[in-house]
Amino acid sequence: MKTPYTATAKALHWGIAVLIFGLLGLGFYMTGLSLSPTKLQLYSWHKWVGITVFALVVVRLAWRLTHRPPALPSHMSPIERLAAHAGHHLLYLLMFAIPLSGWLMSSAKGFQTVWFGVLPLPDLLAKDKALGDLLQTVHMALNFLLIAVLLGHIGAALKHHFFDQDDVLTRMLRRRPV
Ligand code: HEM
Ligand code: HEM
Numbered sequence: 001m002k003t004p005y006t007a008t009a010k011a012l013h014w015g016i017a018v019l020i021f022g023l024l025g026l027g028f029y030m031t032g033l034s035l036s037p038t039k040l041q042l043y044s045w046h047k048w049v050g051i052t053v054f055a056l057v058v059v060r061l062a063w064r065l066t067h068r069p070p071a072l073p074s075h076m077s078p079i080e081r082l083a084a085h086a087g088h089h090l091l092y093l094l095m096f097a098i099p100l101s102g103w104l105m106s107s108a109k110g111f112q113t114v115w116f117g118v119l120p121l122p123d124l125l126a127k128d129k130a131l132g133d134l135l136q137t138v139h140m141a142l143n144f145l146l147i148a149v150l151l152g153h154i155g156a157a158l159k160h161h162f163f164d165q166d167d168v169l170t171r172m173l174r175r176r177p178v
Contacts, residue, residue, distance in 0.1 A: 003171070004070070004170070004173075005070065005172055008063060008067075009067065010173070012059065016053060019049055019052065019056075020053060020095070020146075022049065023050055023053065024146075024147065026042060026045070026049075027143065030046060044114075047102065047113045048113075048115055048117075050099045051103065053095070054096070054099035054100065057092075057099070061092065061096070064092070072084060073166040075164065083156075084156070091146075091149060091150075094145060094146045094149065097142055098142045098143060101135055101142055104125055105132055105135035108125045108127065108128050108129075108135055109127070109129070109136075157169050
């Protein structure tokens with residue numbers, strides 16, 4: 001049996017994935033609401049969970065830079081390897097850039113983030129409406145890019161499992177052999 005990902009890598013992958021799917025759904029839902037206390041409450045939750053993802057991604061990047069993932073299956077062509085590596089790099093970049101753009105946007109719009117209502121985070125930018133609007137567009141565009149890359153990522157995982165019948169999906173799911 002080949003070596004699966006470590007328990008830490010799997011926990012970070014699936015934990016962050018669940019939070020990101022929740023943030024995507026919440027983000028589109030809350031922006032469609034008309035102004036109300038509920039909308040403002042949902043914005044706060046979105047920001048708190050988004051900052052949590054940002055912190056987890058920093059931990060994940062530190063982990064990934066110090067731990068090698070299992071090698072890709074030998075049947076993959078050079079183009080497929082390139083696509084897999086490029087896709088993973090892009091996902092790491094987006095996981096970092098999206099929450100950062102949200103934090104920068106909130107700062108520029110003059111809405112400080114108080115993490116879970118207890119920890120006030122510093123504003124990264126001075127208040128600037130035009131910049132805030134630009135960052136709002138950047139946040140949205142990066143989210144659409146993330147969704148496109150994720151469709152490819154999930155499609156690739158399913159192709160590996162059902163067509164190539166290799167261990168790429170199972171090594172991200174199953175327990176490490178003892
Ligand atoms: C991985 C983390 C995050 C994901 C996947 C995410 C996703 C989204 C999505 C899908 C939307 C709706 C589309 C849009 O207007 O952009 C949204 C809106 C928003 N996000 Fe995030 N977000 C994340 C992190 C953050 C963080 C950390 C903050 C601030 C601290 C933040 C602040 C906002 C705000 C204020 C809006 C509403 C913008 C508006 O009124 O149009 N987000 N987010
Ligand atoms: C927000 C959602 C997700 C993000 C941000 C994400 C991100 C990533 C990243 C960056 C890697 C590379 C790990 C490494 O450094 O080796 C990875 C690996 C992987 N992901 Fe995801 N992922 C997400 C959701 C999913 C889902 C829903 C599936 C299943 C259908 C999946 C299946 C996999 C598999 C099988 C691997 C291992 C690839 C390999 O062995 O080379 N991911 N993911």
